[in-house]
Amino acid sequence: MITQINKLQDLLETTRHVDFIAPLLLRAYLAPVFYLAGISKFNSFQSTVDWFGRADGLNLPLPWLMAFLVTAVELGGSILLVFGIATRWITIPLMFTMVIAAVTVHWANGWLTIATGSGIFATERTEGAIRRLSQARSILREHGNYSWLTENGSFVVLNNGIEFAATYFIMLLALLYLGGGRYVSVDYWIARKFRR
Secondary structure (H helix, E strand, O other), rough: OHHHHHHHHHHHHHHHOOHHHHHHHHHHHHHHHHHHHHHHHHHHHHHHHHHHHHHOOOOOOOOHHHHHHHHHHHHHHHHHHHHHHOOOHHHHHHHHHHHHHHHHHHHHOOOOEEEEOEEEEEEEHHHHHHHHHHHHHHHHHHOOOOOOOOOOOOOOOOOOOOOHHHHHHHHHHHHHHHHHOOOOOHHHHHHHOOOO
């Protein structure tokens, strides 16, 4: 029995030859997420500054500086992630950004990003959203071309909870420990040349 378990464990250990795939895929997934967030802030920078500073927005101190830093971290971080340059270092400000986003933007909305009416993470807010979504669907079925409207996907209500920010944080935390990955990151080749 122990011999069989050891053989299975040895078989599993052979996957270490391609362990660079996991950090590569994490980087490939996160890079466009942060690029799109950063370019959106860049393209509407003054609106971002206003939202960061307004009392009915995020009410952050030094909104221009905060907006600049977040935009720079997201855009610069996306580029560094693509090439695997300073991967472990860039995860730190990106994780900090995710914590601030979770606390200031998403926390009050609960866990779920998309509202669902039931389940462990459902709240009064998400249950209300589902009631409204059901009513909106009825109105669209009665007065609109519902099959055309839903041809490319279902209607949902964005709850804007912390789910995505927490997920991105965990993915970044994994990259903090894993680094950019062997063979497919500039970090690997720099370390191979200059570090013992």
